[in-house]
Each structure stands twice: as structure tokens, then as C-alpha cells.
Amino acid sequence: AQTVTQSQPEMSVQEAETVTLSCTYDTSESDYYLFWYKQPPSRQMILVIRQEAYKQQNATENRFSVNFQKAAKSFSLKISDSQLGDAAMYFCAYRSGPIYNFNKFYFGSGTKLNVKP
Amino acid sequence: NAGVTQTPKFRILKIGQSMTLQCTQDMNHNYMYWYRQDPGMGLKLIYYSVGAGITDKGEVPNGYNVSRSTTEDFPLRLELAAPSQTSVYFCASSYYPGNTEAFFGQGTRLTVV
Numbered sequence: 131a132q133t134v135t136q137s138q139p140e141m142s143v144q145e146a147e148t149v150t151l152s153c154t155y156d157t158s159e160s161d162y163y164l165f166w167y168k169q170p171p172s173r174q175m176i177l178v179i180r181q182e183a184y185k186q187q188n189a190t191e192n193r194f195s196v197n198f199q200k201a202a203k204s205f206s207l208k209i210s211d212s213q214l215g216d217a218a219m220y221f222c223a224y225r226s227g228p229i230y231n232f233n234k235f236y237f238g239s240g241t242k243l244n245v246k247p
Numbered sequence: 248n249a250g251v252t253q254t255p256k257f258r259i260l261k262i263g264q265s266m267t268l269q270c271t272q273d274m275n276h277n278y279m280y281w282y283r284q285d286p287g288m289g290l291k292l293i294y295y296s297v298g299a300g301i302t303d304k305g306e307v308p309n310g311y312n313v314s315r316s317t318t319e320d321f322p323l324r325l326e327l328a329a330p331s332q333t334s335v336y337f338c339a340s341s342y343y344p345g346n347t348e349a350f351f352g353q354g355t356r357l358t359v360v
Binding site: 131134136139165167172173174175177180221223225228233234235236237238239240 | 278280282287288289290292295297305306335337339341343344348349351353354356
């Protein structure tokens with residue numbers, strides 16, 4: 131089974147500053163997808179960003195971007211111009227690609243992000 | 248769009264009681280999942296289903312049962328509730344093949360006392 135590791139249980143950032151959340155994963159597969167989910171206090175899991183392993187270009191979604199290092203099996207999330215509404219738990223997730231016929235999602239333990247006004 | 252709907256949102260059970268967590272999705276997704284979320288532990292897969300009539304165990308299936316009689320519904324049954332089953336439970340669905348993410352319900356906070 132694949133494993134996903136988030137080594138930062140909690141982080142803090144000043145409003146308007148930039149913060150990077152780390153994620154590493156362990157896999158022998160060559161084709162897979164990586165995701166970052168946000169979980170605010172409402173508990174709802176919200177997709178932040180997605181990266182396909184076959185794409186070399188890092189994904190971006192407005193203030194959110196990733197640094198995908200396939201050889202290092204690293205997938206960090208950068209949040210620019212942090213806002214109070216960014217305060218939440220963030221989960222990194224892994225899913226095998228279609229060639230493996232295996233559609234499970236594996237999640238890291240999460241990073242709690244605090245945003246200071 | 249309703250997406251994934253879970254009921255109830257909160258529940259308190261006494262040790263030894265049983266209950267069913269309901270989950271339904273309206274996106275015609277073939278895959279459905281049940282996860283539990285314990286503090287500091289991320290999400291652990293309990294059971295999943297690849298389509299109506301097909302289910303399989305995940306990482307932590309003991310104490311739970313599932314069924315999938317239709318594409319839309321994937322209920323989770325807790326038999327003989329134990330304090331170790333106190334957790335937040337999430338139902339999710341996704342479409343396969345494809346690069347789509349998992350879509351989640353709002354979760355059920357279950358306390359066993």
C-alpha cells in the first residue's frame with residue numbers, strides 16, 4: 131500500500147504572507163495523482179489542487195500552487211497572500227493511476243494551518 | 248447539486264448498540280468509500296465499493312459492514328458499538344477511470360459511551 135506523510139502537524143502564518151506545507155509519499159508506481167484537500171472547522175473536505183504525475187508542470191489554482199518533485203516523491207503546497215479563511219486542516223492524498231486498476235485514495239495525517247491577523 | 252449526502256451529522260451511541268450511517272450520491276459515481284478520521288491520524292479507509300453489488304475491505308474494517316445494492320447508496324453498519332469506534336466518519340465517491348478527485352459528504356461525528 132502507498133503511504134503519505136505530512137511531517138508538520140501544525141503551522142502558523144501571518145495574514146498576507148506565504149506558507150508552504152510539506153508532503154512526501156512512498157510508491158513504486160509510475161502513474162498516479164496527488165491532491166491537496168482543505169478541511170475547515172465545518173468538516174467539509176474541499177479539493178484545493180490536483181497534480182497528475184505524468185505532468186512536469188506544477189499545478190496552480192489562484193493563490194495555491196504545488197512544488198511536485200517526482201524523483202524525490204515530494205508534493206508541497208504553497209499558499210500565497212494567506213487569508214484568514216485559509217485557516218484549516220490540510221490533507222495530502224494519493225491515488226493510483228488508471229493503468230493499475232486501483233482506485234483507492236490514501237491520505238496523510240494532516241497539517242493544521244493557523245492564520246494570524 | 249446535492250453531491251454526497253450523509254446522515255446523521257451527529258450521533259451518540261451506547262456501548263453494544265448498533266446503527267447505520269447512510270450515504271447517497273447523485274453523481275453516478277461507480278466508486279464509493281467509507282473513511283474514519285481520528286485526531287492526528289488522517290483518514291483511514293474502512294470499506295469501499297467499485298459498483299453495485301461489489302464491496303471490499305479497506306485498512307480498518309473490523310466492527311463494520313457495508314452493502315451496495317444501488318449505484319447511489321452505500322450504507323455503513325456498526326454492530327455492537329465500542330468506544331474505539333468514536334470517530335468522525337466520511338463517505339466519499341469518485342468516478343473511475345479518470346483523474347477526478349474524491350467527493351466527500353459532510354461527515355458524521357459518532358460518540359460511543
